[in-house]
Amino acid sequence: DAGVIQSPRHEVTEMGQEVTLRCKPISGHDYLFWYRQTMMRGLELLIYFNNNVPIDDSGMPEDRFSAKMPNASFSTLKIQPSEPRDSAVYFCASRRTSYNEQFFGPGTRLTVL
Amino acid sequence: SQQGEEDPQALSIQEGENATMNCSYKTSINNLQWYRQNSGRGLVHLILIRSNEREKHSGRLRVTLDTSKKSSSLLITASRAADTASYFCATDYNAGNMLTFGGGTRLMVKP
Numbered sequence: 584d585a586g587v588i589q590s591p592r593h594e595v596t597e598m599g600q601e602v603t604l605r606c607k608p609i610s611g612h613d614y615l616f617w618y619r620q621t622m623m624r625g626l627e628l629l630i631y632f633n634n635n636v637p638i639d640d641s642g643m644p645e646d647r648f649s650a651k652m653p654n655a656s657f658s659t660l661k662i663q664p665s666e667p668r669d670s671a672v673y674f675c676a677s678r679r680t681s682y683n684e685q686f687f688g689p690g691t692r693l694t695v696l
Numbered sequence: 697s698q699q700g701e702e703d704p705q706a707l708s709i710q711e712g713e714n715a716t717m718n719c720s721y722k723t724s725i726n727n728l729q730w731y732r733q734n735s736g737r738g739l740v741h742l743i744l745i746r747s748n749e750r751e752k753h754s755g756r757l758r759v760t761l762d763t764s765k766k767s768s769s770l771l772i773t774a775s776r777a778a779d780t781a782s783y784f785c786a787t788d789y790n791a792g793n794m795l796t797f798g799g800g801t802r803l804m805v806k807p
Binding site: 587614625626628631633638639674676683684685686687688689690 | 727729731737738739740741744784788793794795796797798799800
């Protein structure tokens, strides 16, 4: 298995632009998580899905952030409009119901100028 | 935020020495997990200890859990330069669905 796949690996954009981050979870995993990591706030859970349904989005910073999971093998995290304070590394992780361990992707480093 | 706190924030040791990292948390948990993050990479699961366990081993890793003190420790024995990474504890309050991560300990092992 290729593990959790994220794209792009790096994204540089200007303030006000729309940013879309993509994630492909490990096949057979029914939970998907989006995290954000910054030096100031550490690793924060933004939202998680179970069987493609959003379960808890209380970590989403504000309405500029949205996440979708149209099928079991694909999820997106969208920021519109982006702001410099959104600069961070965004991780996607997945897990199978029967195991507590989460598998993380390599992350997308987002820089908003 | 029910976040775990790691201590120390940074640790520098010589190869062959043991490294001990501590984690404290605030409320009751189902289990506690430790993850490693190499620079520029995603997190990798190391070990999980359940709330009814007191100690667990995996290779050179030893984890302890004291639920009365709401604390855990990760011991890496006979450290290697390749162990250089950040180590995070993650507390599980909701059957694995929501992990709350601490701030991490940056470990440097000098050859």
